[in-house]
Amino acid sequence: CGRLEARLAEGSADEALSQQLVELRSQLDEERRLADGALDELRACAARDRDEARDRFAALEAELSGARAGAGDAREQVAALTLQLESERDQARRARDELAAAQREERWHAAAAAAGSAGGSAGAELLELR
Secondary structure (H helix, E strand, C coil), rough: CCCHHHHHHHHHHHHHHHHHHHHHHHHHHHHHHHHHHHHHHHHHHHHHHHHHHHHHHHHHHHHHHHHHHHHHHHHHHHHHHHHHHHHHHHHHHHHHHHHHHHHHHHHHHHHHHHHHHHHHHHHHHHHHHH
């Protein structure tokens, strides 16, 4: 009888252990499912962050490209304005030289006229020397 009771007790203990094992496996499966869900969520967040960073990088790259193009345009405008300024300076210099020559011519004529009225032959000589 004692053996039977021992076997029954042993069977009850095995059954209790089996039940605990089933419960632990169930808990483990639930924790794995939760961990897998959390991992999937982290992967999705990382993918969104990566995509946003890629989009921001592309936008910044486009902005930089536009800025470089704008800088190139600005350099071309500066070069064109520099050429225009040099041309205008040359025109101003020529106009100044022409004005100075015209003023010298007027002074010569005035001097010749004055010399002619003061002594006719001196005025003629002055014009000849001119």
